[in-house]
Amino acid sequence: MATGAGKADGAPHVPVLLRPLLDAVAPLSGTWIDGTFGAGGYSRGLLEGGAERVIGIDRDPLAHRMAEDWIKDYGGKLELKLGNFADMDEFATGVEGVVLDLGVSSMQLDIAERGFSFQKDGPLDMRMEQSGESAAELVKRLDETTLADVLYTYGEERASRRIAKAIVRERDREPIETTARLSQIVEACLPRPKPGQSHPATRSFQALRIAVNDEYGALWRGLMAAERALKPGGWLCVVTFHSVEDRMVKRFLQARSGRLGTVSRHAPVAPEQEAQFVTVTRKAVGPDEDELKANPRARSARLRIGRRTDVASGEVGADTLNMPQLKGKK
Numbered sequence: 001m002a003t004g005a006g007k008a009d010g011a012p013h014v015p016v017l018l019r020p021l022l023d024a025v026a027p028l029s030g031t032w033i034d035g036t037f038g039a040g041g042y043s044r045g046l047l048e049g050g051a052e053r054v055i056g057i058d059r060d061p062l063a064h065r066m067a068e069d070w071i072k073d074y075g076g077k078l079e080l081k082l083g084n085f086a087d088m089d090e091f092a093t094g095v096e097g098v099v100l101d102l103g104v105s106s107m108q109l110d111i112a113e114r115g116f117s118f119q120k121d122g123p124l125d126m127r128m129e130q131s132g133e134s135a136a137e138l139v140k141r142l143d144e145t146t147l148a149d150v151l152y153t154y155g156e157e158r159a160s161r162r163i164a165k166a167i168v169r170e171r172d173r174e175p176i177e178t179t180a181r182l183s184q185i186v187e188a189c190l191p192r193p194k195p196g197q198s199h200p201a202t203r204s205f206q207a208l209r210i211a212v213n214d215e216y217g218a219l220w221r222g223l224m225a226a227e228r229a230l231k232p233g234g235w236l237c238v239v240t241f242h243s244v245e246d247r248m249v250k251r252f253l254q255a256r257s258g259r260l261g262t263v264s265r266h267a268p269v270a271p272e273q274e275a276q277f278v279t280v281t282r283k284a285v286g287p288d289e290d291e292l293k294a295n296p297r298a299r300s301a302r303l304r305i306g307r308r309t310d311v312a313s314g315e316v317g318a319d320t321l322n323m324p325q326l327k328g329k330k
């Protein structure tokens with residue numbers, strides 16, 4: 001079996017929380033959708049664990065190029081589709097399971113030209129699909145208030161207004177076109193981090209990446225698409241890397257398992273509804289000590305799993321999921 005999967009010019013992508021996921025859904029069988037193929041770590045884990053077929057989806061053409069060499073080793077058992085997991089039920093329905101391992105891969109972060117990382121100087125790009133509006137164009141186009149809202153809502157950046165003001169001031173002097181320049185502008189707005197704290201630009205880069213790739217919109221539509229794609233008894237497994245995403249998945253599973261509770265303390269309790277899912281993980285599963293030692297990137301990862309019932313699907317509103325909405329955006 002080829003072993004080169006997942007290597008770009010840096011370290012290979014190490015799959016996060018794969019072991020607890022495989023243990024929770026064992027014994028594996030049938031067809032699975034891996035909606036975030038990346039370096040194919042989950043797809044290989046599923047097939048080697050007993051799944052009969054895996055349909056991998058990735059919106060980044062890089063993931064496809066990097067899989068070319070080794071994917072044929074799996075014969076027809078592993079198929080890779082270029083697309084968004086928000087449309088996964090167009091690729092397959094009646095599946096045994098869906099896995100989503102959200103965010104970006106190490107390969108994407110490691111290539112400076114992709115512009116995802118504040119640790120590598122490159123063009124301010126951040127587009128997973130390598131098409132559409134780049135982060136540099138977004139930073140150029142948005143007005144100060146909307147920029148601040150993006151940083152606050154998508155990155156939970158409390159200094160959002162200060163940073164947005166600095167971005168607007170600096171872009172008037174000279175367009176902000178590189179990751180290093182944006183990183184310096186953000187750093188200058190924030191106190192120096194204490195040991196163990198994350199880099200000051202982490203939240204701003206996360207926010208812009210989420211906006212550029214409409215990641216929350218894709219997650220919301222992807223959860224509903226998974227509901228349509230799964231057969232009764234099928235597994236929905238989602239790994240998230242920050243609290244806003246984790247809350248969306250939690251709310252989705254709560255809402256769809258008839259355990260919505262109160263939306264806020266001012267809202268009435270939602271009426272019981274027929275459950276489309278049974279929640280398997282009441283609490284999100286995080287990495288254990290061994291995984292943390294081996295892979296520090298796993299630090300913020302959280303796994304949630306639900307199991308599909310045989311009740312027909314319906315729409316889930318963005319407000320039901322507490323999906324972050326930018327102010328003034330319909």
Ligand SMILES: C[S@@+](CC[C@H](N)C(=O)[O-])C[C@H]1O[C@@H](n2cnc3c(N)ncnc32)[C@H](O)[C@@H]1O
Pocket residue numbers: 006013014015016035036037038039040041042043057058059060063083084085086101102103104105106128218219
């Ligand atoms: C964290 S990596 C997945 C790594 C993978 N589980 C592995 O073990 O190699 C996330 C991948 O999902 C892709 N991705 C993110 N959002 C997506 C979406 N909405 N549709 C399709 N692919 C997406 C990214 O391009 C990236 O390659």
